[in-house]
Amino acid sequence: FGSSVGTNVDAKEIPFSRPMKRALGLRALCLALAFLAIVRCTSGARSGFRGPAQGGQLQHVDTNQATTSLTHVSSSLVANRSAISRISGRFAHRLALLRSFSWFSKAGNRTNNTASNDTAGFQVVEHVHEWEDESEDYFMCKFVLQLIVGVIYYFIIVWHYPHANDMNPPEEAVNLQELNEIAAVTQVSFPNNFLSCCCSVSRAAHTFDRAGLLNYWVGLILMTLLPCCTLWGANSFTDLNETLGGKKRNPILGCLTAIFCSCCVIAQDAEALDLTAGVKTGFCGITH
Numbered sequence: 500f501g502s503s504v505g506t507n508v509d510a511k512e513i514p515f516s517r518p519m520k521r522a523l524g525l526r527a528l529c530l531a532l533a534f535l536a537i538v539r540c541t542s543g544a545r546s547g548f549r550g551p552a553q554g555g556q557l558q559h560v561d562t563n564q565a566t567t568s569l570t571h572v573s574s575s576l577v578a579n580r581s582a583i584s585r586i587s588g589r590f591a592h593r594l595a596l597l598r599s600f601s602w603f604s605k606a607g608n609r610t611n612n613t614a615s616n617d618t619a620g621f622q623v624v625e626h627v628h629e630w631e632d633e634s635e636d637y638f639m640c641k642f643v644l645q646l647i648v649g650v651i652y653y654f655i656i657v658w659h660y661p662h663a664n665d666m667n668p669p670e671e672a673v674n675l676q677e678l679n680e681i682a683a684v685t686q687v688s689f690p691n692n693f694l695s696c697c698c699s700v701s702r703a704a705h706t707f708d709r710a711g712l713l714n715y716w717v718g719l720i721l722m723t724l725l726p727c728c729t730l731w732g733a734n735s736f737t738d739l740n741e742t743l744g745g746k747k748r749n750p751i752l753g754c755l756t757a758i759f760c761s762c763c764v765i766a767q768d769a770e771a772l773d774l775t776a777g778v779k780t781g782f783c784g785i786t787h
Contacts, residue, residue, distance in 0.1 A: 648701055649701045652698060661778065662709055663711075666775050667775075669775065671774045673744040673745070680760050687770040688779065690779075691773065695762045695765040699726070700722040706772050712733060712739050730765070731750075740768075
């Protein structure tokens, strides 16, 4: 059992745990007992073979006494050897129990960690699937709702609205387009502000259609799917603003306003379209 103690690794590099320290203590105890047994046997042998020295000469030992001493030594060796064997067996058994307990505890920890990680992973996957399902449901509901509102808006307002792409924008529309989007909101009528905030998709598609830029239904779908990109492209890369009495927006400024103030952009273009067409948009129709 002592073969596993010898090693060339520096002891400072090995972290000794409590079970390992206990096992090393038991080994040291066994070695001490074995050493004491050997010393006892050798001392008995020396006392049997040697007598007291007198005048520098050794006394002769009787043959029977020598035989008895040898028998005593051999029996002592056998008894001590059996005791050492029992102690070694007990020590090996306890060491095996400690090792098995340590292995099972580590295996149990690994199993628990793996099970907990697997459970957490399954929960995360389930949450992701639930989030994806909810996102798909939300998108479909939003798309269907925008189509329903767009159809109602078309037959109430757009159907009766005149086309303004061939009209010259008045001075009021030009002055309105010269303002920035936030300042222009203060010059917009309440119905256009309300529709730009609550029905922004339909109101923007209305402006695109009657300004001659896009068909109403195409604009409705584009504003439902990509509202910011559609507004940015319409105000910075088409002649929409020029038709309404303004100029093309700077691409960077147009991108920022389309992302952070899309309702303001829609309201400004809606009011400019009303001024160019010579009508006023209400909640349930238009007035000339």
